[in-house]
Amino acid sequence: MTAVLEVRGLTKRFVKGDADLLALRDVDLTVPAGAFLVLLGRRGCGTSTLLNLLAGLTLPTGGEIRYRGAPVTGPRVEVGYLSQHDTLLPWRDVRRNVEMPLELRGDPAPHRERAARELIRRVGLAGHEGRYPRELSGGTRRRAMLARLLAGGPETLLLDEPFSALDAPLRAELQADLLRLWQGSGQTVVFVTHDVDEALTLADRVVVLGGLGRTLLDTPIPLPRPRDPADPRFTTLRRALSAALL
Incomplete structure (x- = not known):
């Protein structure tokens, strides 16, 4: 399957005055066309920084990001970005x-x-x-x-915790709406969350990230949609993702 996004050796430092913060180090990631990829990690592991880099909103300190083979040097019209903040x-x-x-x-x-x-x-x-x-x-x-x-x-959607501020029933409604809009569209989605059940509800592949963006687990989610949290297969995957986050 054709790769839409390719990340190789990605490193990001934030320098302010005497402070030098390493946010990501040597991150590799490939996102195929049409995928629904969820980046799952604890707060502070660099998922939002990685999404900002994929969107071209900030530039890497080292390594490279390519979109359909072309270097990402800034925002692209083919890529839409939705943050957790209210921007209406x-x-x-x-x-x-x-x-x-x-x-x-x-x-x-x-x-x-x-x-x-x-x-x-x-x-x-x-x-x-x-x-x-x-x-x-x-x-x-x-x-x-x-x-x-x-x-x-946009042909690619980058979504940074878009439903995190909502209560559980409303979050479930919007997750279902997002899947309905995505299915059959041909669009590629990269979705950031810190919630294991949200990752399992949405993704066809989950990448669990640890500190500095290190990949702890990269696994497909071979469950039919809509997904039932009571399904034993869902429970098994929940345990695996939760264990990777520890």
Whole structure:
């Protein structure tokens, strides 16, 4: 299968004044096209730093990242990034927030509006087009941000703990929504989480990272979707991932 992202010998240091923090060292990773890869690790192990590097938001100190064979030297239009933070523009309603990538691309207004309304419908927000972020619940804002991410038509989605601030029932709803939108799309997903059950619910492959981005476990998740946490195979994989994190 063709590799979309290739990481070789990746190292990242943050230097500020006399402080020199080594965040990642000699990380290797390959992400095939169409995969749903979850990076699982404890807080502070460098998963978010790695995702920022994959997105081209920061540059490595050493090693290289390639996207479809080309060096990553900055953000790319083919790659969409969604962080754990709320990034909706408060002065725009839902529709105009979702339209923003199309507006930046120069698409005509009628096309932007049609495309935004369709994406809003697909993420389950029909009827919320004219509402502002301050009027939305946390889960509704997440759905609006997901619609805006998809509006740019990225072929690869980088998601950094996008549901971590939500309660368990709402998180489960959004996980199901994300899988529904991804399946059949041909898109590649790299998803960061610290939650073992979330990793098992979403991924077709999980890479467990330790300190400095060291790979502790790299395993496929050969379970049919939707997945049942009561399935003995789910339980066995949960034990394996949890043990790798210790």
